[in-house]
Amino acid sequence: MAVSLNCTFEGFSELEDFILKNELQDYPSIMAQIFAGIYNTEKINAIISLLKSAIPKLVIIGCTTNGVIKDGKLSDNQIVLSFTAFEKTVIKSTLLHTKDFSNSRRMGKKVVHELCELGSKIVIAFPTKNVDIHSFLEGIKEENQDVIMIGGAADASGINNDTLVFNENEMTNSGVVAAVLNNEDLFVKTYTNYQWRPIGKTFTVNKVKDGIIYGIESKKPVQLIKKYLGEDFVKGLPKTGAEFPLLVKRNGREFTVFIKDFLSNGAIQVAGNVKEGDVLSFAYVNIPKMIQDSLHDLKSLAKHSYETVFAYCSSSRKKLLKDYTSKEMELLNGIGKTTGFFSSSEFCSLDKEGLQVKEYTTTAIALSENEPVKKEIHGIYKYTIPEEIQSVITLTHLIEATSSEIKGLNQELMASEQNYKSLFNNNTDIIYSVDLKGRFTSANPSFAAAFGYDVDEIIGDSALNYVQKEDVLKVKRHFYNSLKGKEQIYELELLTKSEGKQHFQMKNIPITVNNEIIGIYGIGKNITDQKKIRDQMEQLAYYDSQTGLPNRVKFTEMIKEHIERAKKKKRKLAVLIIDMDRFKIINDSLGHYAGDQILKELTNRIKERMPLGTYLGRFGGDKFILMMTKNSEVEYIRKTIKSLIESIRKPIFYNHQEFFVTASVGVSFYPNDGYDVESLLKNADTAMNQSKNAGGNRITYYSIEMNQEALSRLEMESSLRRAIMKPEFFLCYQPLMELNTGKIYGSEALIRWEHPVNGLISPGEFIPVAEETGLIDEIGEWVLQTACKQNKKWQESGLGNLIISVNVSAHQFQQPQFVKQVKRALHDSGLAPQYLHLELTESVMIRNINYSISVMQELQKLGVKVSIDDFGTGYSSLSYLKNLPIDYLKIDRSFINNLKVDTSDIAIVKAIITMGHGLSVKVVAEGVESKEQMDLLKELKCHYAQGFYINKPLRQKEFEEGLKNSMSQSL
Known part of the structure; x- marks a missing residue:
């Protein structure tokens, strides 16, 4: 099911509330169309940034416009956001710059190659004013004959005459943004309405190239245009060109093109595909016929209920026929929730007409993921063209004819109000009403008696003030659902004045006036006694008497509920x-x-x-x-x-x-x-x-899948044993920098696995398997040997007295032969002990603290340096830290990631560095990724650092080359 939710941007906090209230972040596939009636790139970028943060899966397309459509209503100088969520439709978007393409046709082809796939249904595109829309759309059609194309050109907003398009990643004033809906089973119905008619004589084009007409009837085009349309038309381009287009006849088919500009040589540049021999005429809109056809097509479209409607309407149409355009959007909104914008030119591909780029037009697409439901038509599909005098006469007659009816209506309303008051005041259930912000606007005597408040005392207060804290979220959820027009029934425990906590069945009913929700009625029935009986019966029917656990019947229901949730969230259980x-x-x-x-x-x-x-x-x-x-x-x-x-x-x-x-x-x-x-x-x-x-x-x-994964785990264990013998492992080396001097003083050795079939396998995948199987000892010894030998080679080749840092796993460290492995690695490589640093995590050390201390003391006697890795994430305790024989502390990257001035992280990092200085221990910061972090660490007097800002883990040759370059630059 496709769901559209539209909002006007009123502020960032309001937008965040809208996202949370409607749970937009939970949808698996969601597209946002942003229509900006304000040309403000800073604000647009801020909105996009907020959306990307709040809804990570969101696909965004948008443009500037001089008018927006939200839920069938028109407005100016606003930013409207339309979110459409799909269950089965995959959305992709792209933004193309004109500077990257030789012509607009190639841009259209690129859209298909980049976004379309088997089953692609719809391409929605918003080009800027300097894109040749005809060529762009023909490029799409050449690559994909079946896809439906719809959209409109971005229009200027406010006083800025420029146009802008954007998606979630970038924006441009010269290009096109497009989105593709990939779902061949989408139900789609297009709607387009225009009535351009020729007027005056016709002209034949005798010279044209690349959208520029050089000759009409062997004359310069500018002469004809000024003669028939006047100087003001020329001065008003390109806007006037959209309002008074040229009608082109070719091979029995008619289409419109728009004059974009005059050239100094008297030629005219047009938006559209014109060829030599085409017959041109000036065009006008047949407004009565256009309205008649529009109403007919809308009535036909309204026979089925669609889930959402996207409408792209002409700015010229809004300017000259705003009243009818409002009516048209209102009727479309009755078919499906309608949103869109006003464009300088619109396009839509229809089977009967082929590809059309039009003006003075409304184009729309109604779509559903589920088959549209046939329905009865309730809208009024009639419209009278307003005439100034006729409007006044009609209005006068209307007032006279209805004055007596209004009196009768008032009497009926008075009787109705008395009936309502009787029902409201004499009801034994609590009844109240709240406004759109949840503030009390009325309450009946039963409400006042139950809770011990005077009615006047609570009017204007938030209803949430009278709800227990643990129920606030539930009440909010039902309140927001009521504001969507949905009646809500739920149960709630409330604290009454005389009887303490009582259980109520609550009903929320939307208050609707003129088809607009203005508040909520709440009705509460005390069901405390019924609930006690129901709970007792439920306990007997649904729970095991011995253990108190849900029985088979109850648990089966629970599984069914969670299956439905998993289905919606696309999760497993x-x-x-x-x-x-x-x-x-x-x-x-x-x-x-x-x-x-x-x-x-x-x-x-x-x-x-x-x-x-x-x-x-x-x-x-x-x-x-x-x-x-x-x-x-x-x-x-x-x-x-x-x-x-x-x-x-x-x-x-x-x-x-x-x-x-x-x-x-x-x-x-x-x-x-x-x-x-x-x-x-x-x-x-x-x-x-x-x-x-x-x-x-x-x-x-x-599960077959589970068995396959279990087999894969066994296969990995087998592959690990082979990898040790082959060898398939190799080491990368991440540089370590001394912050005071900026020099590289060594590296951390990091293991990598190049599988002959599966390629590079992450340590996060194979290290846990290696630890469970005990292979980690053999792998760890290989790393130790290889790292020591490589470091010694670097020292002998004149690259300086580099240190090498090696991680030690918990399993490896606890083995009795570990110290012997270290001695053997130093002996075999010839590396002096002081150049070997061993990194141990806190969890490794506290597993058996006394044993760990004894092993570290033996290592230090050898001259090997000992470091605590990932400090701060384990079980850091000063009571044992001060007694540990260590040389280095490595601050965990989680504290460095958000290291900024005036944050809690800087306080923690400062405390660790100060503690290190106090214990005469060197401090290393890992995960440094920015200059700001580097500068703060220097200021805090941290000794060493490593991270992507300095360099990523490098293969042997890359590390050597980088170190040599660094040494040569320092000389």
Whole structure:
């Protein structure tokens, strides 16, 4: 379903509220059209920046205009934003500069090559005034005959005569912005209305080239134009050219072209494709016929309900027929929510007419992702052309004829008001009304009695002041939905004066006047007693009496609800069935009461290990079901289940006896293993039975994908073993800089893996596998050996007394032979110990603090330097830090990323540096990416730095060349 939400830009905070209220950030595919009736590049860029930050998936196209259309209404000098969200449509956009292309036709071809794919349905384009729109559109049509093209040329806004187009990345005053809707199943209906008619004699073009007409009837074009249209027309170009175009006849077909400019040699430049032999005439608009055709086409279009309408209307049409244009937009908005702008020229591709670029025109496209629903026509498709005198006479008759009716209407209104007051004041339910900002405008006596307030006392107060804090977000959500015209029914606990907290069923009803919502009625029925009974019945029907967990019926409903959410959010979820192995033995030997007590203990153990977004239920007997909704990645699921199984199989003590229980687990995933709750439960149960049949105490994934990923993990382990022998690993070296001198004093060795088939594999993928399998020790020793040998070669080649810094994994550091590995690396390479720095994370050291200190002391005795890596993100404690035999502290990049003056990060960094100085420890800042960060670190007296601002990790030759260049520059 395509959903359009439109707003007028009133301020950045209002725009942020609009985004949050409508949850725009949650849509998987969303396009924003920005129509700027104000030429202000700074403001436009600020709006785009806010949108990109708030809605990362947003695609933006926009332009300047001298008028905007929002929800079928016209306005000037405003910025309107139209957001259209799609479920099944992929949106792509591009911005092309005229300077990058030899002609406009090539720009059209580029749009197709860059954006279109199989199934592309619509191209929306906004060119600036210096783009040849005909050529541009012909370029698109040559590459893709099937795509529908629609849009309009950007128009000047305000006093600025320039035009501007933009997308989410850039803007230009000479080019075109385009977006493509890729979904071959979109339901689309185009609408275009114009009535240009020839007037006067016709002329034949006898000399033309590249859009410039040099001869008409063997005369200079300027002579004809001045004769028939006058000097004022020439002075008013290009705007007057749009209002009085030339009608071209070719091969029995008519189309319009617009005069853009006069040249000094008497030729005229036109926007459109004119050829020698074309017959030209001046054109005028047949307004009655245009209105008649428009109403007919709109009535035909209104027979179906569309989800959204984009309209691109002529600035000239608005200028001369503003009243009817307003009516036309209003009728379009009745077909589908309508937004758009006023253009200097519009275009639309239609099967019956082919490609048309027009003026004095309305072009629109109505579209839906779902098949349009046939509906009854309620709009009034009639219009009388206003005439000054006739309007006054008609208005006089209207006033006389309706005066008596108005009196009768007033009497009816009085009776209606009395009926309303009786219903309002005598109702035992609480009734109140609020305005569009949620402030009380009225309340009935039942409301005052229930909450102990005088009605006059609360008028003007925000209704949120009378709601409990935990319910504020829920009340806001229902309030905003009511403002969209949707009746809301929900339950709410309120604190009453006499009876304390009471449960109410609330109903929000929009107050609509003249088809416009002006406030909300609220009706609350006290359902406290009914809720108590309902809760008791629900507990009996939906929850297990022994464990208090949801039973099979309730949990099945929960899964259904989460499947619907996952479908909307395009997320996965996991369903796990857990069955205790051989639990019947416990029931048979100890009795069912003991078995129930042990099951309660197991339930508590599972709950303790459940991550956020996880739900637990009991399916009867010793079978449980778990649903995970927040993180359904393979590795995360595997670790969570492993933790659960480990907790379950810990000894259980009951009646002075020790029992051991294991569990079999089956896992299925939405949508991979099923689209409905029945399929997911069946497949998870099938997987669980496979675990049982294999002996229990194990996990089985039903998902083929999961099994493939498990195989991939095994394959990676095998590949890792091969990679060590081949070798497929190599080291990159990231330069380390001394801040005081600006010199490179060494590098950090970083491992990389070049797989022969899969290419470069990130350390984040293979290091965890290496640690789990124990291969990290062998890899770590290879890194240590290779780094030491390379550093020694650099020293011997005259590149200075460089140090080399090597990361040590937790597993490697805890091995008894680690110090021997370090000694062997130094011996084999010949590197002096003081040039080797070993980086340890805080978590490595505190795992066994006494052992860690002893190992570090041995390393320092060798002369090797020891550094704490990622300082500040672990378990930093001065109580042990002051006793650690370390030489360096590395500040974690998370504190450097946002390092600026007057931020909390600078305070933390300053504290770490000061602490380092106090402990006589050198401080290294990692992740430096800007000059500002570098300057602040120097000012804070940080000793060393590394990061992309200095250089990225480099291969061996790149590092050598960079160091040599640096040395030569310093000389």
